[in-house]
Amino acid sequence: DTGVSQDPRHKITKRGQNVTFRCDPISEHNRLYWYRQTLGQGPEFLTYFQNEAQLEKSRLLSDRFSAERPKGSFSTLEIQRTEQGDSAMYLCASSFARAFTDTQYFGPGTRLTVL
Amino acid sequence: AQKITQTQPGMFVQEKEAVTLDCTYDTSDQSYGLFWYKQPSSGEMIFLIYQGSYDEQNATEGRYSLNFQKARKSANLVISASQLGDSAMYFCAMRGGGGKLIFGQGTELSVKP
Numbered sequence: 716d717t718g719v720s721q722d723p724r725h726k727i728t729k730r731g732q733n734v735t736f737r738c739d740p741i742s743e744h745n746r747l748y749w750y751r752q753t754l755g756q757g758p759e760f761l762t763y764f765q766n767e768a769q770l771e772k773s774r775l776l777s778d779r780f781s782a783e784r785p786k787g788s789f790s791t792l793e794i795q796r797t798e799q800g801d802s803a804m805y806l807c808a809s810s811f812a813r814a815f816t817d818t819q820y821f822g823p824g825t826r827l828t829v830l
Numbered sequence: 831a832q833k834i835t836q837t838q839p840g841m842f843v844q845e846k847e848a849v850t851l852d853c854t855y856d857t858s859d860q861s862y863g864l865f866w867y868k869q870p871s872s873g874e875m876i877f878l879i880y881q882g883s884y885d886e887q888n889a890t891e892g893r894y895s896l897n898f899q900k901a902r903k904s905a906n907l908v909i910s911a912s913q914l915g916d917s918a919m920y921f922c923a924m925r926g927g928g929g930k931l932i933f934g935q936g937t938e939l940s941v942k943p
Contacts, residue, residue, distance in 0.1 A: 757933030
Protein backbone atom coordinates (compact mmCIF):
# COMPACT_ATOMS: atom_id res chain seq x y z
CA ASP A 716 0.00 0.00 0.00
CA THR A 717 1.48 3.33 -1.02
CA GLY A 718 1.57 6.16 1.48
CA VAL A 719 0.47 9.75 1.20
CA SER A 720 2.20 11.61 -1.62
CA GLN A 721 2.60 15.33 -2.16
CA ASP A 722 3.69 17.31 -5.17
CA PRO A 723 5.84 19.30 -5.57
CA ARG A 724 8.27 18.61 -2.77
CA HIS A 725 9.80 22.06 -3.03
CA LYS A 726 8.46 25.28 -4.49
CA ILE A 727 10.21 28.62 -4.76
CA THR A 728 8.08 31.53 -5.89
CA LYS A 729 8.10 35.30 -5.95
CA ARG A 730 5.86 37.34 -3.74
CA GLY A 731 2.50 37.95 -5.38
CA GLN A 732 2.47 34.74 -7.44
CA ASN A 733 -0.10 31.99 -7.05
CA VAL A 734 0.94 28.46 -6.12
CA THR A 735 -0.92 25.15 -6.00
CA PHE A 736 0.02 22.02 -4.12
CA ARG A 737 -1.38 18.54 -4.60
CA CYS A 738 -1.91 15.74 -2.09
CA ASP A 739 -2.79 12.12 -2.90
CA PRO A 740 -3.99 10.28 0.22
CA ILE A 741 -3.83 6.59 1.01
CA SER A 742 -6.44 5.10 -1.29
CA GLU A 743 -9.06 3.89 1.18
CA HIS A 744 -8.82 6.90 3.48
CA ASN A 745 -11.87 9.15 3.61
CA ARG A 746 -10.38 12.02 5.59
CA LEU A 747 -7.73 14.40 4.34
CA TYR A 748 -6.04 17.11 6.40
CA TRP A 749 -3.77 20.05 5.57
CA TYR A 750 -1.31 21.47 8.09
CA ARG A 751 1.31 24.20 7.95
CA GLN A 752 4.61 24.00 9.80
CA THR A 753 7.01 26.89 10.24
CA LEU A 754 10.60 26.51 11.38
CA GLY A 755 10.93 25.34 14.95
CA GLN A 756 7.21 24.86 15.47
CA GLY A 757 4.80 21.96 15.48
CA PRO A 758 2.35 21.63 12.60
CA GLU A 759 -0.77 23.79 12.73
CA PHE A 760 -4.11 22.66 11.37
CA LEU A 761 -5.42 24.45 8.28
CA THR A 762 -8.42 22.49 6.99
CA TYR A 763 -9.84 19.02 6.52
CA PHE A 764 -12.17 17.07 4.26
CA GLN A 765 -14.31 14.06 4.80
CA ASN A 766 -14.75 12.60 1.33
CA GLU A 767 -15.34 15.68 -0.84
CA ALA A 768 -16.86 17.88 1.87
CA GLN A 769 -14.66 20.51 3.51
CA LEU A 770 -15.78 20.28 7.12
CA GLU A 771 -13.55 22.72 8.94
CA LYS A 772 -11.22 25.61 8.17
CA SER A 773 -8.83 27.20 10.63
CA ARG A 774 -8.71 30.93 11.21
CA LEU A 775 -5.16 30.59 9.87
CA LEU A 776 -6.66 29.96 6.46
CA SER A 777 -7.03 33.47 5.08
CA ASP A 778 -9.08 34.34 2.01
CA ARG A 779 -5.96 33.85 -0.10
CA PHE A 780 -6.00 30.14 0.69
CA SER A 781 -8.41 27.69 -0.88
CA ALA A 782 -8.53 23.93 -0.77
CA GLU A 783 -10.52 21.41 -2.75
CA ARG A 784 -11.05 17.69 -2.86
CA PRO A 785 -13.29 17.40 -5.91
CA LYS A 786 -13.97 13.67 -6.06
CA GLY A 787 -13.06 12.68 -2.56
CA SER A 788 -9.65 11.46 -3.67
CA PHE A 789 -6.74 13.87 -4.19
CA SER A 790 -6.77 17.40 -2.80
CA THR A 791 -5.27 20.70 -3.88
CA LEU A 792 -4.26 23.67 -1.76
CA GLU A 793 -3.92 26.98 -3.58
CA ILE A 794 -2.35 30.13 -2.21
CA GLN A 795 -3.07 33.30 -4.14
CA ARG A 796 -0.89 36.41 -4.05
CA THR A 797 1.76 34.73 -1.93
CA GLU A 798 3.46 36.67 0.86
CA GLN A 799 6.80 36.04 2.52
CA GLY A 800 4.94 34.93 5.65
CA ASP A 801 3.52 32.02 3.66
CA SER A 802 6.96 30.41 3.57
CA ALA A 803 6.55 27.12 5.43
CA MET A 804 6.26 23.36 5.07
CA TYR A 805 2.76 22.35 3.99
CA LEU A 806 1.87 18.88 5.21
CA CYS A 807 -0.98 16.69 4.08
CA ALA A 808 -2.30 13.76 6.11
CA SER A 809 -5.02 11.19 5.58
CA SER A 810 -6.97 8.82 7.79
CA PHE A 811 -9.87 6.41 7.78
CA ALA A 812 -12.32 7.79 10.30
CA ARG A 813 -13.76 5.14 12.56
CA ALA A 814 -14.98 5.95 16.04
CA PHE A 815 -12.27 7.92 17.75
CA THR A 816 -9.15 6.06 16.80
CA ASP A 817 -8.34 7.15 13.28
CA THR A 818 -4.63 7.67 12.92
CA GLN A 819 -3.37 10.31 10.53
CA TYR A 820 -0.56 9.37 8.17
CA PHE A 821 1.45 12.20 6.74
CA GLY A 822 3.01 12.82 3.37
CA PRO A 823 6.55 14.15 2.85
CA GLY A 824 5.36 17.75 2.71
CA THR A 825 5.79 20.62 0.27
CA ARG A 826 8.36 23.20 1.31
CA LEU A 827 7.36 26.65 0.06
CA THR A 828 9.79 29.54 -0.12
CA VAL A 829 8.43 32.95 -1.05
CA LEU A 830 11.09 35.43 -2.15
CA ALA B 831 -9.01 25.06 24.76
CA GLN B 832 -6.89 22.02 24.15
CA LYS B 833 -3.14 22.38 24.49
CA ILE B 834 -0.03 20.23 24.32
CA THR B 835 3.15 21.22 26.15
CA GLN B 836 6.58 19.75 25.50
CA THR B 837 9.06 21.38 27.85
CA GLN B 838 12.27 19.83 26.54
CA PRO B 839 13.50 21.66 23.43
CA GLY B 840 16.45 19.28 23.11
CA MET B 841 17.59 16.00 24.62
CA PHE B 842 20.76 13.93 24.36
CA VAL B 843 20.97 10.19 24.95
CA GLN B 844 23.74 7.66 24.61
CA GLU B 845 23.24 4.94 22.05
CA LYS B 846 21.59 1.81 23.53
CA GLU B 847 20.22 3.70 26.54
CA ALA B 848 16.57 4.52 27.21
CA VAL B 849 15.18 8.05 27.02
CA THR B 850 11.91 9.68 28.11
CA LEU B 851 10.39 12.59 26.23
CA ASP B 852 7.88 14.59 28.24
CA CYS B 853 4.41 15.65 27.14
CA THR B 854 1.62 17.21 29.16
CA TYR B 855 -1.80 18.07 27.82
CA ASP B 856 -4.81 20.11 28.72
CA THR B 857 -8.37 19.30 27.74
CA SER B 858 -11.83 19.34 29.23
CA ASP B 859 -12.97 16.42 27.06
CA GLN B 860 -13.52 13.05 28.67
CA SER B 861 -12.69 11.15 25.50
CA TYR B 862 -9.51 12.03 23.64
CA GLY B 863 -6.55 10.52 21.86
CA LEU B 864 -2.84 11.17 22.20
CA PHE B 865 -0.21 10.55 19.55
CA TRP B 866 3.53 10.71 19.12
CA TYR B 867 5.16 11.42 15.78
CA LYS B 868 8.80 11.42 14.70
CA GLN B 869 10.05 13.98 12.19
CA PRO B 870 13.52 13.32 10.73
CA SER B 871 15.41 16.07 8.95
CA SER B 872 13.72 15.00 5.70
CA GLY B 873 10.50 16.51 7.05
CA GLU B 874 8.02 13.64 6.92
CA MET B 875 5.95 13.05 10.06
CA ILE B 876 6.09 9.38 11.03
CA PHE B 877 3.41 7.96 13.32
CA LEU B 878 4.88 6.15 16.31
CA ILE B 879 2.24 5.36 18.91
CA TYR B 880 -1.34 6.10 20.02
CA GLN B 881 -3.02 6.16 23.43
CA GLY B 882 -6.75 6.51 23.95
CA SER B 883 -8.02 8.21 27.08
CA TYR B 884 -10.02 5.13 28.06
CA ASP B 885 -7.23 2.67 27.41
CA GLU B 886 -6.31 1.05 30.71
CA GLN B 887 -2.97 -0.25 29.53
CA ASN B 888 -0.07 1.92 28.42
CA ALA B 889 0.46 1.65 24.67
CA THR B 890 3.56 -0.09 23.35
CA GLU B 891 4.94 -0.41 19.81
CA GLY B 892 8.27 -2.17 19.58
CA ARG B 893 10.89 0.03 21.28
CA TYR B 894 8.32 2.77 21.91
CA SER B 895 6.05 2.90 24.93
CA LEU B 896 3.78 5.60 26.22
CA ASN B 897 3.74 6.33 29.94
CA PHE B 898 0.15 7.56 30.31
CA GLN B 899 -0.75 9.20 33.61
CA LYS B 900 -4.29 10.46 33.22
CA ALA B 901 -4.59 12.24 36.58
CA ARG B 902 -1.41 14.18 35.88
CA LYS B 903 -2.40 14.73 32.25
CA SER B 904 0.90 13.45 30.99
CA ALA B 905 1.73 11.16 28.09
CA ASN B 906 5.48 10.67 28.03
CA LEU B 907 7.20 8.73 25.26
CA VAL B 908 9.82 6.19 26.30
CA ILE B 909 12.28 4.96 23.70
CA SER B 910 14.27 1.93 24.81
CA ALA B 911 17.67 0.92 23.44
CA SER B 912 18.22 4.15 21.51
CA GLN B 913 19.69 3.91 18.03
CA LEU B 914 21.50 6.52 15.96
CA GLY B 915 18.53 6.56 13.60
CA ASP B 916 16.30 7.77 16.43
CA SER B 917 17.88 11.24 16.16
CA ALA B 918 14.98 13.46 15.06
CA MET B 919 12.28 15.86 16.24
CA TYR B 920 9.52 14.22 18.25
CA PHE B 921 6.06 15.71 18.49
CA CYS B 922 3.29 14.92 20.92
CA ALA B 923 -0.22 15.58 19.61
CA MET B 924 -3.80 15.42 20.79
CA ARG B 925 -6.86 14.83 18.68
CA GLY B 926 -9.02 17.94 18.77
CA GLY B 927 -12.55 18.55 17.59
CA GLY B 928 -13.28 17.16 14.14
CA GLY B 929 -10.26 14.93 14.27
CA LYS B 930 -7.62 17.57 13.71
CA LEU B 931 -4.37 17.15 15.60
CA ILE B 932 -3.03 19.75 18.01
CA PHE B 933 0.75 19.51 18.27
CA GLY B 934 3.28 20.52 20.87
CA GLN B 935 6.47 22.45 20.09
CA GLY B 936 8.52 19.30 19.74
CA THR B 937 11.66 17.86 21.32
CA GLU B 938 14.85 17.41 19.32
CA LEU B 939 16.50 14.13 20.28
CA SER B 940 20.17 13.53 19.54
CA VAL B 941 21.57 10.03 20.00
CA LYS B 942 25.31 9.93 20.67
CA PRO B 943 27.45 6.97 19.56
